[in-house]
Amino acid sequence: MSAQANARGRGFRASFLRWYAMFVKELIQLRRDRITFATMIFIPLAQLLLFGYAINTDPRNLPTAVLIQDDSPFVRTFLAAMRASKYFEVTYVAASEAELDHLLLSGKAQFGVQIPANFGRDLMRGERPAILIIADATDPSATSGAVSALQGLTASVFTRDLQGASASLNAKPAPFEVRVHRRYNPAGETRLNIVPGLMGTILTLTMLIFTALSVTREIERGTMESLLSMPINPVEIMLGKIAPYVLIGGLQMGLILGAAYWLFGVPVVGNLTMLIALSVLFIINNLSIGYTFSTIATNQLQAMQMSFFFFLPNLLLSGFMFPFRGMPDWAQVVGEILPLTHYLRIVRGVMLKGATFADLEWDVTAMTLFMLAAMAVAVARFRQTLD
Template sequence: MTLKPISLERLSAVVWKEFIQLRRDRLTFAMMIGIPLIQLTLFGFAINSDPKHLPTALYSNDHSAFTRSLIKSLENSGYFVLTETPATEAEAQRLLALGEVQFVLSIPVDFTRRLLRGEHPSVLLEADATDPVAIGNAVMALNELTKSALRYDLKGSLGYLNSSPAPFELRVHKRYNPEGVTQYNIVPGLMGVVLTMTMMMMTGLAITREHERGTMENLLATPLRPLEVMLGKILPYVAIGYVQVAVILLMAWLVFDVPIIGSLLLLLACVLVFIVANLVVGITFSSIARNQTQAMQMSFFFFLPSILLSGFMFPFRGMPVWAQTLGELLPLTHFLRMVRGIMLKGNGVGETLPHLWPLLLFIAIVMIIGLKRYRRTLD
């Protein structure tokens, strides 16, 4: 009898064995079924590249029926929601820099007077254009608006104002990224994505590897303390993370021409916090997972929402509230706001801090979970 190059019986034996192993690894099995389901519901409902109800600040010293109608029609477009009414110009600018609002609408004091005189006064709408996609449709909707906004107010004796050209002018000023260059938004964001991926996966494997190879038993038998093991495994990757950041920043500068308006030092400090946040997640996954495969899967499970719900790929404000809440829990969300703020808006320490403390809180909580889960004994 000659040996056939492929035998169905031998082949089916291997397939059968693979299925048994797969079934025994419950987490892997659950993830293979669960991941598509969760992702479909999560991202199917959450992702929306036509964000509406964007928070808008109104800076106005002219309160008339006309301005009210103007605001009303902005809101009726579905793209704008009036959330803030700053008293000063500086405060309005600060809200934009912080990212609290997407738009600032400034109505000049003499708007109504000049409107009635038929002088076609202009209203200024400043947009945070760091993410050009986020404001694209909202700005488009404005064109129609100038013509129709005051249609019902300008009747009777004022009807003559209702002719073309439009009774007033809406000037859109795209701040921070006037040309709407996508790279300006993507490249700083990529820094966060790359760091999330490598930092979390590398450390995610760190402790499980020790368990899998049996070296953990040796470490546990020595006077080493859990914190020493954790920190010892985190620190080398901080250095590696900085190398990655250096490469990305250099590329951003040389190849993509992305500006760094703010302080480089502040940027590097924020990077440190973000690296630590990801390393802590990795180490914690590592201490929960039973083997390296599980640690990888957990990292992946964390990585996907980080990309999709953080505002990296799709506008954060386009997501429903529950998805935004989920996004707020992710370190990348806060990092993106910090980095885009520093690089594109030139934000300083004051504007950065509101995005920094959630990261610090995140680190503290995850670190505590990790230390609790680290098995000091083999029990």
């Protein structure tokens, strides 16, 4: 055997070549699996369009049933003001309390409004009569916007009706004023919150699943045995397997960012380059976690189950679906570990608020630590023998 052949396979250059061999192999396999390839492009777009347009956390025009037992002009004024708020749409006029109850129970109406008999007379007498508004609060977020609109309504609704002698019945203005600036999203549009968040969840799901399957697939197909008998080490295998998906993740990110900007009108207030760099970090993060799962699972089904087990808390505790600060402390601690939590802060911060790197230091650090931990586990878990 020649000395040249003995020196073969050593050093950094050789290690790079082995990584490259793995990278090319994965790329070819990826390209050949047409359906998977199509899903990787199609799924993020479909999800973005579907959820971006569909989800609205501040619903308007909610069906409202009214039970009117008074015939004073105040009733008309009040109902007109409710309608004008855009939250309420009077769709039913109930004849009795029983019917009002039925409309709410059957879900036909989200709100019930009961204006008692002699409302106008009592109002004029200064007896502070009550209008009853019944909200179907089974889904609190569906009604909260409308309920808070009602609060503002009561102060001024009858100003025009109460003129002259009865003007004293009007609410008196507070001696001071509170000004609210809805910064970063003045119109309170849900999509400005949802679309950047979707980028995080879509990247989590697709990146996680594709790498989670990568090692288990080799074990199931029996190719791992010959791969292990070749002079290639776990780090080279891992990096070679992850790299093609960084490209795919980058492609998905580009598609989502483009759609966010041109279709949904989400601004990019901050630095786009930094956003892309941190998104790549997030992509690698998810790939490392997926890869770790694939070294633990013994078949593809298990790998899928692990991915979903990890994906659900990401979805629910990261602040994507529900407000992060609404969770109890222990849940916030759990959420603080998850990479999606930090990525959501980054992506919303940069796109909507124009956050700089200094503002996001902690989130970047947390994400990097998580990624390194996942990679270390993956390399340690990777079975170099068949034992």
